[in-house]
Amino acid sequence: MNFLSYVVLGGFAYAAGWAIRTYVLEKQSDSEQPYTLKHPAVLGYMAGFFIIMLIVxxxxxxxxxxxxxxxxxxxxxxxxxxxxxxxxxxxxxxxSYDVPD
Structure with a gap:
């Protein structure tokens, strides 16, 4: 695989995370605990993606x-x-991703 292939694979990984956040996490009702990278649902999605990536x-x-x-x-x-x-x-x-003025 060349560099461009890894960039495309990274783009797919980023897009998958963005889609889960946009269409699943933000659509669910607000829970008592805010969605951070330590939230159990987010950790579950990351573990599932890791297992999928092992196969891929x-x-x-x-x-x-x-x-x-x-x-x-x-x-x-x-x-x-x-x-x-x-x-x-x-x-x-x-x-944390907003660009400062």
């Missing part, structure tokens, strides 16, 4: 990169980085 990373390694055996370092690092990017899209703390 294995498929990328197997069918795109041609790794015959399971390449654990690639799968784990790729999944962690994608989940980290996903967390930026999922982050409901909008004020």
């Amino acid at each position: 990373s294995w498929l990328i390694g197997r069918y795109v990169l041609g790794h015959v055996t399971i390449d654990l370092p690639f799968i784990i690092v790729n999944s962690l980085v994608a989940t980290f990017v996903y967390s930026f899209g999922l982050n409901p703390e909008k004020s």
